[in-house]
Amino acid sequence: MLRFVLSRLLTFVPTFIGVTIVSFAFIRLLPGDPITLLAGERGIGEERYNELAAQFGFDQPMWRQYLDYLFGIFQGDLGTSFVTKRPVLDEFLALFPATLELSICAILLAVLLGIPAGVIAAVNRGKFFDQALMTTALVGYSMPIFWWALLLIIVFSSGLGWTPVSGRMSLMYFIEGPTGFMLIDSLLSGQEGAFRSALAHLILPTIVLATIPLAVIARQTRSAMLEVLGEDYVRTARAKGLAPLRVNGLHALRNAMIPVVTVIGLSVGTLLAGAILTETIFSWPGIGKWMVDSIFRRDYQAVQGGLLIIAVIVMIVNLTVDILYGAINPKIRNR
Amino acid sequence: MPLLEIRNLSVDFSTTSGSFRAVDGVDITVEPGDLMAIVGESGSGKSVSMLAVMGLLPWTATVTADRMAFNGHDLRGMTPKQRRRIIGRDMSMIFQEPMSSLNPCFTVGFQIKESLKKHTDLDRAGRQRRAIELMQLVGIPAPEKRLTAFPHQLSGGMSQRAMIAMALACEPKLLIADEPTTALDVTIQAQILELLTGLQERTGMALILITHDMGVVAETVNRVQVQYAGQKVEEQEVGALFDDPHHPYTAALLAALPERATERRLPTIPGVVPGQFDRPEGCLFSPRCRFADARCKAVEPVQASREMGLALCHYPLSHGEPTNREKAS
Incomplete structure (x- = not known):
């Protein structure tokens, strides 16, 4: 029984990695830009936009963003919602x-x-x-x-x-x-x-x-x-x-x-x-x-x-x- | 008083294409301690008539009988609850496929003790003791260990032994064995039959053996009842039956035994048992009978005398020759 559970837990690893990729890619594939949405109807200047992008890490290349996300997960950090400014896990x-x-x-x-x-x-x-x-x-x-x-x-x-x-x-x-x-x-x-x-x-x-x-x-x-x-x-x-x-x-x-x-x-x-x-x-x-x-x-x-x-x-x-x-x-x- | 007495038992199944009569006016009498066989091809209503006695037929079946009594109790008027007090205790049954007849989800011990719990006052320890005793009785080695085994861990022969142990749990007065060896290896078949007859002798219970194998019959039972297409066609003591079968069907079955064949090719009975749509007029066996004439194909036969094995035939055989024929013509 224990062997069965352990072997099933092993199959979790590839599934888990797959899920991180899909969840990471899924939201980014949607049209629309989070910073523009955050700014609301009045719009946002280019300078401020770049500043915010840098703050949230959106200026980094995709693979970099993904790795940051992945390393965060293994440290128990799922990131911070940039709307509520609270940790996602909380x-x-x-x-x-x-x-x-x-x-x-x-x-x-x-x-x-x-x-x-x-x-x-x-x-x-x-x-x-x-x-x-x-x-x-x-x-x-x-x-x-x-x-x-x-x-x-x-x-x-x-x-x-x-x-x-x-x-x-x-x-x-x-x-x-x-x-x-x-x-x-x-x-x-x-x-x-x-x-x-x-x-x-x-x-x-x-x-x-x-x-x-x-x-x-x-x-x-x-x-x-x-x-x-x-x-x-x-x-x-x-x-x-x-x-x-x-x-x-x-x-x-x-x-x-x-x-x-x-x-x-x-x-x-x-x-x-x-x-x-x-x-x-x-x-x-x-x-x-x-x-x-x-x-x-x-x-x-x-x-x-x-x-x-x-x-x-x-x-x-x-x-x-x-x-x-x-x-x-x-x-x-x-x- | 007979242990089991059945008169004119009929079973009809309602199907989408109308009603089908699987058992047609069968009489069965079993005395206490009797050892008898019901013989016939597949589709001759052997199992169905016994399932009717046990009350195990699906709801599509309608059972009618002039008399159906077990141990003096009329089975027909009983409520299902009264009936459940008898079956599994005084009258029990084992089946053709031992492997699929045991529930794969429960241990063998659980399934044996379940009967004891239902029908006896034994406490937990008593049931365990009795279960081990039963396992020894049916010749299962290392009974304590096997009680905790699941059915898929047992071989076919072991499963059938476990089924027998389960059926014998409450010391029944009647055991019905429905082709208990058909699904087993030939060597195991002999062991199981020996076990059954040995147990019958030791406990004094009555045993009804349902089979299509005349070879099994010869070695095992005292009395034989032959069924064909839902009808009882002959009944005799086993020795007399093998010496002088009175119904042409019995004779044909016996002639098909490899041990009795004299020709180079084994004799067969041409055709198959009639089903729902091809039931012939007159005698049901007439299309396959080598002695049949115009009268057989038009008029339903009546039962012959007891000397003639109660044969359901116009011209019951005597030493292989049809009788009564002159009288008819």
Whole structure:
């Protein structure tokens, strides 16, 4: 197992270098000049322009800029955003808990509903529940996220008034806690009603963000289960006189989990990378929104730094998924 | 009282192209401690009839029977829950493909102890002890070590032994072995059959062996039931059956045994078992029967007397010659 993890970690090295090159090149390939954008509508004189370019290092040749960036990374320095003048890493870490909290809630919702739904649909293949569920999943998967979010806001926020429209916390409370997770920090703060407010703010974004992963997980679970339910060992389990819950939920599902874990891993990756639309619609102060803003401002350091961290997170999630394969199916472990 | 008594069992599968009758009015009687075989080609409904008894058929199957009783309990009126208390404990089954019949995600020990946990009051230590005992019983060396092995670490023969251990976990009164040796090497086949008959003798359970191999039948069982295209066509004691088969199908099966062949070329039965769309009129075997005449192709035969092996034939054979023919013409 240790050897497996180490060998996978080794493959991180070329991937990591590749990501630095891509993230470095990507933002520079976009038309537009950061200093001109920074100067705003009044424009900027040539002398001042050169001064600023020298200050940010844009006057250096590309390969030099790239090497500076690379050496910075290995010293734990992702550069300084030239818009906010704060270190990119600090900015990222300040915003990431918001994204992480939302992503965790969304993926939990998607997994906890999606897997049982897929199992029940597969066991009742072709019956009403199966067809209703698969149709719903298809609708959920194909629905434009911004429209779905707006529908929910119209019904539950402005119509019924059950949930707040945007943000993470009501203005009545000031929460600054150790974890950055509003749900936990509000509980720790001891302020009355703060937890309820945090929860209420989470509900709609969670539902919106969970919709697509939920649909994908339910469909994937169903198809994987259908394949597995015809296997001989499922018949063996039934021949032992085991209850359907144990046959389907343990013997079959365990074998069906490999493709399901794959799609869960992929979903986690994309969710953590920032749910740009969802965060924008609900004014959720996470990294998705931050990345988009940074791209518009041509904030080179912020974009390349942010992309790099996200890529590393996705790589770690993928490694976790690979390790999980082995935990689920011993055949893979011993290969 | 018979251990298993089945009268007029039929199984229909609903398919997209209509209903298909896989088992057609089969009777099976098994006494306690019986050792019998159900023989027939692929598609003759042997496995399906036994899966129906176990209640393991998919939901597309409809099972009907005039009587279906195990150990005095009517299986037809049982709720699934009542039935699950019997199968795996008093009545268990092993299958054709041992390698794919064990769940690849769980250790052999887990899968054996699971049955014990479901059907017995043994505690954790008791289940471990019983599992080791079972592994020894089926001849698996180093049982403690093998209990922690995953199925892919076992050979085919070992897997089938583990399956047998699992089936025997709760000392069943009836073991159904569905072609237990078909997927195994010839040398291993003999070992597994020996193991099964030895266990049958030792425990006194009844054993139903489903097979298409007449050679296996001759060496293993006491009584034989021959099925063809979902129908029971003959039933006899094994010695009598080999001496004097009464149904032309049985005779043809026996003639196809290499040991009994007299010609240079091995005799075969031309054609295949009829499927959903090519079921003939009259006797289902008539298109492949060398004795069939116009009556066979038009009128469904009825069961002959017990002396004639309950043969489902208009002209049951006696020492290789059709009888009753004069009476018909």
